[in-house]
Amino acid sequence: MSVTPPSVMTTATDRSNMPSQELATEASFPGVPAASSMPDWYPTLLNTVAQEVRVGRTRALAAANSELLNSYWSIGRQLADRESEQGWGAKVVTRLSADIRTRFPEAKGFSPRNLRYMKSFAQAWPDFPMLQAPLATLPWYHQIALLEKLDDAATRLWYAAAAAQHGWSRNVLTHQISTRLHERSGQAITNFAATMVAADSDLAQQATKDPYVFDFLSMSDRHTERDLELQLVKHVEKFLLELGQGFAFVGEQVRLEIAGDEFFADLLFYHLKLRCYMVIELKAVKFEPGFLGQLGMYMAAVDDLMAHPDDKPTIGLLLCKEKNSVVAEYALRGFNAPVGIAEWKTSLADSLPDELVASLPSIETLEAELATEAARLQG
Numbered sequence: 001m002s003v004t005p006p007s008v009m010t011t012a013t014d015r016s017n018m019p020s021q022e023l024a025t026e027a028s029f030p031g032v033p034a035a036s037s038m039p040d041w042y043p044t045l046l047n048t049v050a051q052e053v054r055v056g057r058t059r060a061l062a063a064a065n066s067e068l069l070n071s072y073w074s075i076g077r078q079l080a081d082r083e084s085e086q087g088w089g090a091k092v093v094t095r096l097s098a099d100i101r102t103r104f105p106e107a108k109g110f111s112p113r114n115l116r117y118m119k120s121f122a123q124a125w126p127d128f129p130m131l132q133a134p135l136a137t138l139p140w141y142h143q144i145a146l147l148e149k150l151d152d153a154a155t156r157l158w159y160a161a162a163a164a165q166h167g168w169s170r171n172v173l174t175h176q177i178s179t180r181l182h183e184r185s186g187q188a189i190t191n192f193a194a195t196m197v198a199a200d201s202d203l204a205q206q207a208t209k210d211p212y213v214f215d216f217l218s219m220s221d222r223h224t225e226r227d228l229e230l231q232l233v234k235h236v237e238k239f240l241l242e243l244g245q246g247f248a249f250v251g252e253q254v255r256l257e258i259a260g261d262e263f264f265a266d267l268l269f270y271h272l273k274l275r276c277y278m279v280i281e282l283k284a285v286k287f288e289p290g291f292l293g294q295l296g297m298y299m300a301a302v303d304d305l306m307a308h309p310d311d312k313p314t315i316g317l318l319l320c321k322e323k324n325s326v327v328a329e330y331a332l333r334g335f336n337a338p339v340g341i342a343e344w345k346t347s348l349a350d351s352l353p354d355e356l357v358a359s360l361p362s363i364e365t366l367e368a369e370l371a372t373e374a375a376r377l378q379g
Contacts, residue, residue, distance in 0.1 A: 066136045069143070070129065072109075076122030079115065109140070120147050124156070134164035141170050149177045158182045166245050175241075179348060184209040188317070188342040189325060191332040196313075201338075204274060204315060207244055210342035212319060214242060217346050225284045228344075229253075229266055232282075246273040256301040265298040276312040277302050280319060287323035287341060289331040296337050313337065319344045 079093070097112045104110075124147055125131060138146075138160055146156045159182065163173045188208035192201035216238040217231045232239045233252050240247055250268040257263075267280040279298045283291060299314040307314065316339040328341045 065139060068140065069136055072118045072140065073122050073125065073128045075115070076118030076120070079119040080122050083119070117144055117147065124153065135160045137164045139170075142173055145170055145174050145177070149174060155182055172241065179213045179215065179242075181209070184211060184213070188340040189323075189328045189332065190338070190340040191335055192315075192338050192340070195336060195338040200274060200312065204338065204340075207246065207271065207274070208317070208340045208342060209242075209244070212242055212342055212344045213346075213348060214239070214344055215347050219346075223284060225266070225282050228282050228284060232267070243269070246271050247278070248272060250277070254302075256298060256305060258297075258301055263298065263301070265302070268302065271315070274312060274315070275310070277307060277314040278317060279314060280317045282344075283318065283320040285321055287318070287320040287328055287331075289327065291318055291320075292331055292335055292339065295339065296335065299337050299339075316340070317342070 082092075093115050094112045097110055097115055100110045101107065121143060122128070125135070128135070135143075135157065142160075142163060146159060150156045150159065159173065159177060162168070162176070162181070168176065186206045186208055187210040188205075189210070190205060190208060192204045195201075196204060214232065216235045217228070219227055219231060229252060236249055240249060248270045250270055252267055254265045254268045255262060256265060265279050266282050269278045269280065270276070271278055279295060279302060281291065281295050281298070295316045295318055299316045302314045314337075316337065318339065318341045320341065320343055322343055323341060332339060332341065
């Protein structure tokens, strides 16, 4: 019977315990010294260098994006200036696009349409080289969304800062613009200033909206509060997007036992920045002051039964189909726990006055106008 030499057995054992990345390195680079022959401090060195590579790549991408935007701005500025001074038309842009792509066949992003975006970019931001952050941190297609969806510089800068802060994708950015987040952010009626320390009350206020827009819901007109709750849980990712950054979903119909009696809170969240629980109660009807008593009891129970000693007091958020703002303010004035009151809508049109809604064009009318405009441009 043959016996495997001890040295071979040791090597086989060592390789079976080696990380897959080290095995991959030795497979890709024959003749490289074995990982097992490296000094004890080598893994630390490897991890440190790898982290520097990752950070360097991130910085390089950010720098590359900034340089790209500066280049696009400079091109756009020249196009805008020439157009203003010499009054040339679209043919110049079309020809310029073809010539640039002939000289630089590997270059991307110089279609006639993108050149026109560059011109619009330079016109929208005449002082772009001085603005930079946070605008310069956003990719080009985010910039196009800001140009297409918004008209004024102040609102564009608001969304640019929010997108940079929260890391929004282009789709999320366009969604937030379409729901007019800048007009809704921090607008809930609350008593946070009277019931929380200043730093926390400011953050909590900014974490609210009014109204909340749940445009992903699909419900009949005769829906119940339970129907609303089930739909929100079904679409919890979209619900969390609407709530905003920092919210973690804990559960629905959370059981709270108080002195032998059972109660169930509609929705329970934890806010990672505020370091506290948030109880959300849903109402399919207009706000009534009596709703606060039930919500306050749930908040107290969560504080006693679920919160960690290091957690801050639970916050309540009451979402109603509609509200009288003056009544809501009066109801909160004598309430000692932190609570916010806001409306929820399935579309922004729900919050518009009836006379304004009636004046809005129908989808069919908009489609007809767009088709006419497209035919005009092509002809």
